[in-house]
Amino acid sequence: MNLSDFTHNPYIAGLSGGLLIGIAAAMFVLLNGRIAGISGILGGLLQADKGDKLWRVMFMLGMAAAPYVYQIATDPPAATIEAGTVQLIIAGLMVGLGTSYASGCTSGHGVCGISRGSMRSIVATLTFMMAGFITVYLTRHLIGL
């Protein structure tokens, strides 16, 4: 069994990727005392008055290196983006605004917040998942985008 067989089973791939994300979040909170929430780390880079830029940059550099490190081991990951440009621009604005108002996204609320047992994060995660389910239902099955 080589690496590609392993990543081709979506359940094994999902679970092992998830465990790796969990290890990363665990290392960050136990060693740095911080929450691995991507929208918050990124959003802080855009606030001129925030002095704590270096660690945010280091985190983003690590994430940016990931696809290149991955490709040393195996083929580039498959990615199909069905949305067109206008749809992506609208979606991007909504994700940027929404995660800012909600103080978190799939990582900060979904992974770290639920791990911490935070009621706010559990409610946030249920809300954005529900919104995602309904949006895909409407766009795929009713409108046919």
Place this chain on the structure above:
Amino acid sequence: MLNLNTFLVGLLFGLGLIISGMTDPSKVIGFLDLAGAWDPSLAFVMGGAVLIGAAAFTVAKKRQRSLLGAPMQLSSVTGLDKGLLIGSLVFGIGWGLSGFCPGPAVVSAAAGQPKALIFVASMLAGMALYNMIERRGE
């Protein structure tokens, strides 16, 4: 040391997103498509992450400082508010429209995918817009 660990955490997090399939928007939409050919495999991503995360946060919550001596910065906000609910709703709609949430979008943009770059530019504009609206009076 702290910054080196931060880089490593970002790298592992990004690799986890790629390995799990979260960086493929069509797969994410397949997970959100309950009424279609539903692909539940991405539920295992959050399951696996929370399994490890819950153990780590149980330890972290009891500490004032991290193992490397940094202050433990966990959120002290409790209770629900409009921002949390409406923000999450708006985020979820954007997620369903594109298949991208912030982490996978950053990784895919760094890999040079043109559509991911468009999405990330727009997402950053949304975050900047929030700063303009909400932080004007400060």
